[in-house]
Amino acid sequence: MHVGILVKEFPPNVIGGTETQTRRMASELQQRGHEITVYTKSYGDSEPHSDAPFDLVRIPNWRYSDFTSTMTFVLAVTIYLLRDSRQLDVLQCMMIYPNGFVGYIVSLATGLPYFAWIRGGDFYFMKENPAKRWTMKRVAEDTLVLVQAENIRADVRGEFPDARLAVLGNGVDIPAEMADGDAVIYVGRLKEQKGVEHLLHAMEGFDDRLLVVGDGPRRSELESLAVSLGVNAEFVGEVEPEAVSSYLLESRVFVLPSVAGEGLPNAMLEAMAHGIPVVATDVAGVGNVVENGETGFVVDPGDRPALRNRLKSLLDDEKLRSRMGRQAREYVEERHSWDRIESALSAYYERLTSSSG
Structure with missing residues (x-):
């Protein structure tokens, strides 16, 4: 089946959770027999040659500002998809806004089957904007919308009662090697909603090493805070997705201290696949994946004492870490292997194309 993926x-050019997941997913789908074409932004001269196994169409846009870049991309990619609609069997829109609305317009004009996949921030951070909310409502009531966890489905259903929703999480590679390190690790952007300052405060007085893998606008502020608190933190910076595994292998507990807006973080699933127990805050899809007391611990966002206590209990108890880490890996193997994700997506493709025919 020829699948267009819009991201x-x-x-x-951008190495975020959705972008990394989309690249890996496109490769896995292509290798499993689908014909994949990814439609995404062009970055002009800063665009390296792609050796991906799938087709990659870079869409021109005016990068004067984030707004103009997004709006000109939306206009241009709509034109490209109208042109290519007869070649595609189905369009997979990564994020309900703005990509899902592009799919909605193209489908109205051509009949091309499409669906949208809410990734987290595209719903939680945009639903209060009246214009964006209107576009999301059109999509949610028109076609299948995938979400990454049951409690995200409940949140979306609360906003759009007539939405056609199904749950499908991210895919992840299952490594042959289990982690056997000594560090606490955080992997992700360094921005306000990630709550990294709560992790630093929770680790005040700990001798354990903290690996902070990622970059963002709060890096300097967080580095200074770590020094003032006496936390033994190493700020690694942004690394290629393929390099994250090497840092996970150095670790024994993964912490996700977010205060808002997570979908289903790739890095958390990767940590679990490496047999690392998780301490995470109960935001969006996280609480559906981290089974409290089984694959890790879940605490309320911003609750530093609870974060500290749960982290300390894992660091102090090797048997507990081992049990939870083993169960975390088993959970990911069962629910997030690429075989399972591809099988589910193939079923959705078939359902959408057969119903449109």
Whole structure:
């Protein structure tokens, strides 16, 4: 089946959760027999040659500002998809806004089957904007919308009661090697909603090493805070997605201290696949994956004492870490292997194309 995948940003220009997941997913789907074409932004001269196994169409846009870049991309990619609609069997829109609305317009004009996949921030951070909310409502009531966890489905259903929703999480590679390190690790952007300052405060007085893998606007502030608190933190910076595994292998507990807006973080699933127990805050899809007391611990966002206590209990108890880490890996193997994700997506493709015919 010829599947178009629409994603606004793409590696290596942007290395976020959605972008990394989309690249890996496109490769896995292509290798499993689908014909994949990814539509994404062009970055002009900063665009490296792609050796991906799938077709990659870079869409021109005016990068004067984030707004103009997004709006000109939306206009241009709509034209490209109208042109290519007869070649595609189905369009997979990564994020309900703005990509899902592009799919909605193209489908109205051509009949091309499409669906949207809410990734987290595209719903939680945009639903209060009246214009964006209107576009999301059109999509949610028109076609299948995938979400990454049951409690995200409940949140979306609360906003759009007539939405056609199904749950499908991210895919992840299952490594042959289990982690056997000594560090606490955080992997992700260094921005306000990630709550990294709560992790630093929770680790005040700990001798354990903290690996902070990622970059963002709060890096300097967080580095200074770590020094003032006496936390033994190493700020690694942004690394290629393929390099994250090497840092996970150095670790024994993964912490996700977010205060808002997570979908289903790739890095958390990767940590679990490495047999690392998780301490995470109960935001969006996280609480459905981290089974409290089984694969890790879940605490309330911003609750530093609870974060500290749960982290300390894992660091102090090797048997507990081992049990939870083993169960975390088993959970990911069962629910997030690429075989399972591809099988589910193939079923959705078949359902959408057969119903449109």
